[in-house]
Amino acid sequence: MHWLNIVHLAQRRPSSPSYANVPPLDAHPAPSRPAHGLEPPALANPGVHYQRCLAQLRSKDKAIERNIYLQQLKHADEHMFYKLVVENMAELTPLIYTPTVGDACLQFSANYRRPEGMFISIKDKGKIGQVLRNWPRREDARISVVTDGSRILGLGDLGVNGMPISIGKLSLYVAGAGIRPASTLPICLDLGTNNTKFLEDPLYLGLRQKRVSDKEMDEFMDEFMREMRATFPKLLIQFEDFSTDHAFHYLDRFRHQYPLFNDDIQGTGAVVLSGFLNAAQLSSEASGRPLSDHRILFLGSGSAGVGVGMQLMSFFTLVAGLSPEEARSRIYYIDSQGLITADRPGLAEHKKFFARTDCPPLKDLVDIIGYVKPTALLGLSTIKNAFTRDVIEAMTALNERPIVFPLSNPVALSECEFGDAVSWSGGRVIFASGSPFAPVTYGGQEHVAGQGNNMYVFPGLGLGAILARVSSITDSMVEAASLALAHSLTPDERAAGLIYPRLERIREISVGIAAGVVREAQKRGVDGHKALRAMSEPELRTWVEGKMWSPMI
Ligand SMILES: O=C([O-])CC(=O)C(=O)O
Numbered sequence: 001m002h003w004l005n006i007v008h009l010a011q012r013r014p015s016s017p018s019y020a021n022v023p024p025l026d027a028h029p030a031p032s033r034p035a036h037g038l039e040p041p042a043l044a045n046p047g048v049h050y051q052r053c054l055a056q057l058r059s060k061d062k063a064i065e066r067n068i069y070l071q072q073l074k075h076a077d078e079h080m081f082y083k084l085v086v087e088n089m090a091e092l093t094p095l096i097y098t099p100t101v102g103d104a105c106l107q108f109s110a111n112y113r114r115p116e117g118m119f120i121s122i123k124d125k126g127k128i129g130q131v132l133r134n135w136p137r138r139e140d141a142r143i144s145v146v147t148d149g150s151r152i153l154g155l156g157d158l159g160v161n162g163m164p165i166s167i168g169k170l171s172l173y174v175a176g177a178g179i180r181p182a183s184t185l186p187i188c189l190d191l192g193t194n195n196t197k198f199l200e201d202p203l204y205l206g207l208r209q210k211r212v213s214d215k216e217m218d219e220f221m222d223e224f225m226r227e228m229r230a231t232f233p234k235l236l237i238q239f240e241d242f243s244t245d246h247a248f249h250y251l252d253r254f255r256h257q258y259p260l261f262n263d264d265i266q267g268t269g270a271v272v273l274s275g276f277l278n279a280a281q282l283s284s285e286a287s288g289r290p291l292s293d294h295r296i297l298f299l300g301s302g303s304a305g306v307g308v309g310m311q312l313m314s315f316f317t318l319v320a321g322l323s324p325e326e327a328r329s330r331i332y333y334i335d336s337q338g339l340i341t342a343d344r345p346g347l348a349e350h351k352k353f354f355a356r357t358d359c360p361p362l363k364d365l366v367d368i369i370g371y372v373k374p375t376a377l378l379g380l381s382t383i384k385n386a387f388t389r390d391v392i393e394a395m396t397a398l399n400e401r402p403i404v405f406p407l408s409n410p411v412a413l414s415e416c417e418f419g420d421a422v423s424w425s426g427g428r429v430i431f432a433s434g435s436p437f438a439p440v441t442y443g444g445q446e447h448v449a450g451q452g453n454n455m456y457v458f459p460g461l462g463l464g465a466i467l468a469r470v471s472s473i474t475d476s477m478v479e480a481a482s483l484a485l486a487h488s489l490t491p492d493e494r495a496a497g498l499i500y501p502r503l504e505r506i507r508e509i510s511v512g513i514a515a516g517v518v519r520e521a522q523k524r525g526v527d528g529h530k531a532l533r534a535m536s537e538p539e540l541r542t543w544v545e546g547k548m549w550s551p552m553i
């Protein structure tokens with residue numbers, strides 16, 4: 001049976017008018033133009049100017065130059081910037097987000113042009129509230145992406161150079177879910193950096209000191225969160241790219257007190273669960289083996305790796321009908337020392353849950369594949385090309401359609417190139433990567449890579465949470481976002497063998513995710529906007545669509 005029938009999602013799908021036909025419920029102000037005479041007369045034709053901007057963008061050779069052009073355009077003409085992004089999602093997302101945002105972070109101090117977002121440093125401890133009140137659009141703030149720069153993508157500790165990740169994610173909230181630009185607040189916390197190269201770089205824009213102790217960071221974070229609430233009472237917070245132990249620690253510490261989620265743990269988990277549901281279905285259809293037969297092997301056990309494993313537990317419990325204990329037994333982890341077993345001395349706390357008591361401490365990936373016999377191999381290791389030809393061949397020998405997800409970001413750290421995975425598996429691989437890969441032709445057929453990136457989930461999750469005015473984000477809301485995404489594939493996309501919908505439909509998908517999140521918030525009683533409870537499904541979707549901001553060009 002298809003997993004869709006198993007979780008009865010079909011009944012939850014409302015029929016609603018298409019996004020394009022729904023007039024906005026709220027009046028959004030039109031962009032203001034300079035007074036007459038202060039710009040060339042032909043600029044009054046926005047369609048021509050749109051083509052001019054697109055041509056200027058495409059005239060740049062390097063991705064980082066395109067990124068810089070787009071950042072400049074965002075400041076000069078926000079509506080035009082978002083118009084370009086919304087209408088050219090597949091082309092522009094890799095420029096404003098992963099993988100190019102990785103270079104934008106690495107070069108932030110060198111390429112810096114103008115202030116954007118807020119920088120709160122350890123030196124502000126004791127007066128964080130005073131600093132936050134300097135934000136000019138306090139009343140409007142609804143969503144903040146907060147990083148401490150300590151683990152940016154797979155690039156490690158970049159200190160204050162992590163700011164572009166907060167900026168990039170928030171641009172996707174606007175483009176992908178219609179959050180108003182004025183409601184977004186990028187924040188980079190500066191608690192020092194252990195990146196010696198940056199500490200020695202005269203251009204480095206952050207504090208010239210090593211990271212503070214955990215105790216000092218706890219005190220700082222407690223004050224920061226308290227003051228965030230006092231200054232921005234309607235704000236949802238997304239924690240981004242904190243180092244693994246801090247990512248888990250601060251999610252646990254604050255998630256019941258504040259509306260917040262961690263994108264690397266929960267957003268990545270949700271997006272991979274979603275793709276996995278569709279991939280497992282395709283794989284089981286090819287092999288004739290039941291969904292409950294799947295076994296998942298992870299390379300990498302950081303915040304994203306373990307977050308994904310936690311979320312994939314619900315694949316086995318919800319869809320394959322296993323108990324939580326059986327579900328856990330289907331998931332295996334490898335870290336730098338090999339298969340993670342419970343008897344290993346000094347095992348990190350977050351690795352204990354999935355540590356095996358029934359396996360030898362094997363080290364070599366191909367040996368481990370031979371022992372575990374996984375149906376799926378997931379990479380969150382940031383080890384470039386870790387999935388070698390031998391690895392893909394071993395997966396293909398075991399499975400009619402092996403599931404291979406090299407999820408590390410940016411693309412230069414991917415465990416496997418798409419073209420290699422396709423050819424080494426003889427075209428049989430079911431593939432999703434964290435960063436985008438271009439389609440490849442193999443055996444006379446075009447193969448399209450899925451992109452298992454959290455950008456499919458966080459905009460819609462945030463939109464739903466903001467509109468429902470939630471007091472906290474429950475695990476079940478993250479799961480609802482994941483199921484709504486998995487469910488959003490059109491018959492056409494399913495027929496093409498896709499496991500994620502086409503990115504061009506992101507706004508429509510975000511509506512479905514937001515509506516699912518609102519409903520789940522209501523079930524859990526964490527919704528503040530109680531009037532939404534009375535709406536039918538089509539009414540809720542139409543209302544959500546009407547709340548979305550669109551560029552006015
Ligand atoms: O930003 C991305 O592309 C995905 C992500 O959260 C990460 O890799 O940390």
Ligand SMILES: [Mg+2]
Nearest residue numbers: 153240241264
């Ligand atoms: Mg991240």
